[in-house]
Amino acid sequence: MRLKSQVEWALHCCILLAGLPAGRYLATKTLAEFHGVPKEYLSKALQAVSQAGLVESTLGPSGGYRLARAPEAITFLDVVEAVEGKGPSFLCTEIRKNNPCRPAGYCDDKPCGIARVMWEADRAWRETLAGVRLSDLLGTLESSLPAQQRADTAAWIAARS
C-alpha cells in the first residue's frame, strides 16, 4: 500500500503556489522543472487538483496555475484526496458472507467488525492530514537552505510567475 508519487508532487506544487504573491501563476513547465519531474505526467496531477477546485488555471502565454483559495483554507487532506481519491484504503469484500453455514439471502444489519476497525484507522489518518494547512508549511521547505540559496530560489520563481 503506497500513495502515488503524484501525491508528493501535488503537495510540493501547492506549497510552492502558496508562497506566490497573490494572483500570480506558475506554468506546469516551471513546476516540473523546479521539482525535476516529467512535465506531461505532472500535468495530470495538476488537472486532478484543479478539478477538485483547489487551484485554478489560465491559458495562453503567462498562463499556469494558482491557488483557488487562501493557503489557510487548503489542507493536506484536500490535496491528497484530490490526487488519490476519497475512497477508503481498506476495501471490505464481505467475505464473512461466504460462511457456508450462512443462508444465502441473509441480510446484515451491522457492518463487518474488521472493516469498522480498518475504517477507523483510515479516519485517524485523514484526520491528521486534515489538521495541517498549506500555510503551516510555508517557508519550511526552503528553511533548510542557506540564505543565499533561499534568495536565489525566490528570484528564480519570481522570474517565472
Place this chain on the structure above:
Amino acid sequence: MRLKSQVEWALHCCILLAGLPAGRYLATKTLAEFHGVPKEYLSKALQAVSQAGLVESTLGPSGGYRLARAPEAITFLDVVEAVEGKGPSFLCTEIRKNNPCRPAGYCDDKPCGIARVMWEADRAWRETLAGVRLSDLLGTLESSLPAQQRADTAAWIAARS
C-alpha cells in the same frame, strides 16, 4: 492507495483462529473454504503471517495453523504489517533536492516537511491499528448471525479443527 485483499483475508483468518480451543489447528483448505477465497493464494498470506511469528503451523494430516500467542497479544497492526509490510505509505523521493538553485552536494539536516506530515498521518493510522487486539473482535463476527447459525458455524469449525 488500497490495501491488499490478503490483509482482509489474514485478519478474518486470525480472528477465526483466535476463537479456537487452545492448541487446535485449522488447515488452509478449511480457512479458504470458510471465507470463500482461493486456497493457494490465501496460503501466501498465511505464510506471511507465519513468518511474522503471529501463527505457527504443523504439517501432515490434521495439520494447519494456530495462533502463536494469545489473542490478547496480537494486534491488528501486527497482522496488517505482516501482510502489507512495515514500510510507510508515503515515499519521500526528496524532489526538493531537484531545486535548480540548490548546489548538488548540499546535505540536509532536517527531513522534508511534507514527508514529516505524511509520516505523522501514517503513524496515527498505525497507532489506531495497534490499539485493537484480536481478542477485542472475538465473537463480533458471528454476532450478526441468529443463534442457530452461530451454533452451526461453531460446529462446522469444530469438526475441522
Place this chain on the structure above:
DNA sequence: ATCCTCAAGGATATTTAATATCCTTATTTA
C-alpha cells in the same frame, strides 16, 4: 514401511494499477 495430507516455497501466468509519453483542441496573450 508405505501412503496420504499438509505447509513451505519456487516458478509462472494473468490482471490491474501506476507511470509516462504523445497528440489534438481550445483559449489567451503579445
Place this chain on the structure above:
DNA sequence: TAAATAAGGATATTAAATATCCTTGAGGAT
C-alpha cells in the same frame, strides 16, 4: 496572427496485485 498554455484523449510501458501450478519435505494413519 502566432506562440504558449491547460485540458484531455489515446496509448505505451512498467510495476504490483492476484492467482495458479508444481515440487519438496514433514507428520500421521494404515
